[in-house]
Amino acid sequence: MDAARRLMSFQFTFFLFYLQAVLFGNPTDTRTVPITVSNLEDVLNHNELVFVNFYADWCRFSKMLEPVFEEASNTVPTAIQNVVFGKVNCDAETEVAQKFGISKYPTLKLFRNGRVQKREYRGQRSVEAFKEYIEEQMKSNIKQVNDLKELNDIDSKKRNIIGYFNSMDSPEYKTFQQVASNLRDDCDFTVAVGEISKKERLSGDNIIFRPPRTKDQDMVYLGSLVNKDLLTAWSTDKCVPLVREITFENGEELTEEGLPFLILFHNPEDAQIVQKFNQIVSRELLHEKGNINFLIADGTKFTHPLHHLGKSTKDLPVLAIDSFRHMYLFPDISQMSVPGKLKQFCADLHSGKLHREFHHGPDPTQPPQIAGQDQQQQQQQQQQQGGGTAPQEKRPTTPPESQFIKLAPSKNRYTLLRDEL
Secondary structure (H helix, E strand, O other): OHHHHHHHHHHHHHHHHHHHHHHHOOOOOOOOEEOOOOOHHHHHHOOOEEEEEEEOOOOHHHHHHHHHHHHHHHHHHHHOOOEEEEEEEOOOOHHHHHHOOOOEEOEEEEEEOOEEOOOOEOOOOOHHHHHHHHHHHHOOOEEEOOOHHHHHHOOOOOOEEEEEEOOOOOHHHHHHHHHHHHOOOOOEEEEEEHHHHHHHOOOOOEEEEEOOOOOOOOEEOOOOOOOHHHHHHHHHHHHOOOEEEOOOOOHHHHHHOOOOEEEEEEOOOOHHHHHHHHHHHHHHOHHHEOOEEEEEEEOOOOHHHHHHOOOOHHHOOEEEEEOOOEEEEOOOHHHOOOOOHHHHHHHHHHHOHHHHHHHHOOOOOOOOOOOOOOHHHHHHHHHHHHOOOOOOOOOOOOOOEOOHHHHOOOOOOOEEOOOOO
16 A cells, blocks of 8 residues: 555656746756747846847857857856846848848847846857847946045046935936936946035935036936936936947947948047037037047047047047058148038038049149130130140048058958848
8 A cells, every 4th residue: 555655646746847847947947038029028027137148049159159158048147136138130130130230240238127138148159158238238337425525536537427316215316327227338337425415415315417528517317306208318328328438349330330440549638629529529520520520539548540540649640441451641630620620521521522533633623614614715825824734643542541441340250131331
């Protein structure tokens, strides 16, 4: 009888394990969530962080990444809550791939509170690297000061948003926290909380924006402090400038956008030329947003492109266009402030004049028309005076090849869907 009971108990236990395997899957199976058009919104909106691998089965780099990403999905979420690893088969889910502008495989994007982060993951593809990345993303990016004097020591080269709050438990602070988290790649966020911020809260909690390289030019946020959309829009406008700085860290990202660069190489101590360039771009080139990337670069670091332009750090500031085929030097930096000069320089890029002159030399110019004379009379007069003018010799210009194209995503790391640069 006991033997029969033991047999029945074993059969029942085996049945439970079998049922668990059928209904819930093997406990050692991957925890990566397949994302489709049908569950996309649900996965993104119900998790604080979603780290997504956009891949294709036929891509060799995707195949190399798959086991590493799968292993990371089993180890990272066990140590960190509110994190989901997801994957999108871009051949099967073309609508999802198109929605997020996937142009290469594999592409790793991070979603925070349902919102895609501007900067995709471009680091080392290892379990440990993924773990460190997620851990860093889970940390608060808000720095708290204990004395208002500390605000004088924040990095003046960066764009700073500063909040003055009575309490961290207030809805105003919670809204600020969410906005800061979403814009962590674009701005530095600092807060003063409680008694030390009292003199900055005469009319209630307060948020200000401090532009880079400025003093006593803080800009106050005047909207509702609990309206997340309004605060996000205001903060985005302040944190994502028309003129951005290119570095070796974000060069691949900016190059991948595929827009020609209008780039000012400057001495890092020369704040005046940077401010002047920003003003000119805002005043004359707003219509070019979406056609050209307006950038500044530390000329003491980007010496290689300067060298190919025939310049050195002694020549700073230097202004040029990089079309990803050639680099074109703005002839005279002192003319940058002349109304229309920079605008024409960009127009010559679009019309093909800069490229045409590269191959065929300067475009021919007509002599000025004299009032009261037609073209035939003017030609006869020129012949009488000097026997005619000799045709101007065309000397091809020699702008160097693009240097920033070398920062584009590497074919040794990605399968590129298009090669437009």
